Amino acid sequence: MALSKVRSLALLGLVGHIVDVEVDISDGLPGYTLLGLPDAALSESRERVRSALVNSGLPWPNKKVTISLSPAWLPKSGSHFDLPIALGLLAAQGVISSEFPESLITMGELGLDGTLRFVRGVLPTLISALNFGATSAIVPTENFQEASAVPGLQIRSFTYLSEVVHFFQSGEVPMQEHVQPADSPTHTLDLTDVVGQIAARRALEISAIGGHHLLLIGPPGTGKTMLAERIPTILPALTAQESLEVSAIHSVAGTLTSRGVLTRIPPFVAPHHTTTTTAMVGGGSHAVKPGAVSLAHAGVLFIDEAPECANGVLDSLRQPLESGSVTISRAVGTVTYPASFLLVLAANPCPCGKFNGRGRACTCSSLQIRNYLKKLSGPLLDRIDIRAFVEAPTRVEMAAAAAGESSEFVKRRVNDAREIAAARFKDERWRINSQIPSSELRARYKAERDGMTLLHNELDSERLSARGFHKVLRVAWSIADAAGHSRPTKNDVEQAIVMREGTFL
């Protein structure tokens, strides 16, 4: 029978759906029909598959070919269906057996010369495949490392289509020299590079301890970007689960190779301030791609020159900031990506950037200065826990022989403080201070009595919003953890208020 069925998956967000590639070859004029809502890249598969078969010395049927990607209602995108289509065509022609086990998943793009090429999204696809009872998978060699990160799946990787065909005919797997996974990339940056900045360093450390969002304000060239880039070096390493999540997101975005599979280093994503809302939160019409907020999941999202961002871009961060995930609806479906990140904004103090100290060098009018930071909307600023003013280092600091503390040193303190928090939260749903729910803050995670009095006064005098009240308390917990206090003292709360307000604003 000139009919065959090969199993693959279509990815919608990070969730894979089983897709059966059915190939039927019937008599009639030569023709090729691809059914099942393919996108442009998938429709082009005809030409790639044809050339790949012919150039691999394999037969192309000069008959009426009908290919159905089932379920028909699910929109499908991407070039990874090339391999299952080619195998289906060969099986329908009797070149290989048409008995494909349903537990075998195949994916890969075909080059015109019959090579198997790298495809995106292999990691989340295969994780989903496990849930559907898959036991083995065939992937391009370039995806081997990524695919073998999925536990409990037998991975076979091939470089050429002809090798895959040979495997189906004889069961032989070609000898492969698998590139040994390169050692996890290490940090090249270090906090020792930063001169002075005692207050900003402190803000970074507290931010890293509790996962508190941060706003850095300072004139150009004082080291805002330098500081922000070094935050991942003091954050604790990702857990295995986080690392898998982050790798899955980067696999879909196609940035996994440069990042490294299952890297434990928290991601650092710095979109330019001209970025669009779609690039920030994710989107796209055919395949809903993860945006910067998801690429920064479990890491740092740094936006330099934040007030220069287009209207709406910064405010689009509000929902993921609250929920830790982002849900995008498009014609192809609704997709949810994780987006739990540490937000770091950087801004100049005024349009000319020279408002510093008493502001003598600044050429801006007072109105300009007020309007400038107004572009950061109130609701967004309310979600920022820590504001730090970054000033130009003094001559004394520049000349100081002693380098600042190293990232390793600071990270050890951060880890210690996080361990204290983790021990305190061992029976809770959350792990870090920034995630303590408001109700719990008021009930079980209060500061000491005089600290609470101070907070209530701030609330009464409307210097703090209700959200601000809770945020200050969360930061106070991080300060307490850093100082080894079992509960935030009045002093810890005071520090937290100062950090929230920013000494400058």
Add this chain to the structure above:
Amino acid sequence: MRNQTLGAAGEDAVFHYLQSRGYTVLDRNWRIKAGELDLVAISPEKKITFIEVKSRSSRKFGDPLEAISAQKAHRLQKLALAWLVVHGYWGSDYHIDCAGVIFTNEGRYEIDYRKGVL
């Protein structure tokens, strides 16, 4: 072989092929303004059959039958109906078959005959 003689040789080949399989050929190269029908025959099952012949001297430029585009198939349908009307068979059942002929060296050829393709 020149293209015209190639086409004629192909049609001859298919003519003999049909006769050897019990077809009665009614018409050859029936031409009107809208185009030409290569062969019209009565099949052994007594059905009127229109046959489009495509000839090639090698497979280098693809299968001969790939040259039949959707547009060409549509024209064949119209020509077939025209033939039925002109010859007083309007309303009879009919088939359209295609034959691809590939000439190898020294006058040998292969015929790829496909029934009822349109």
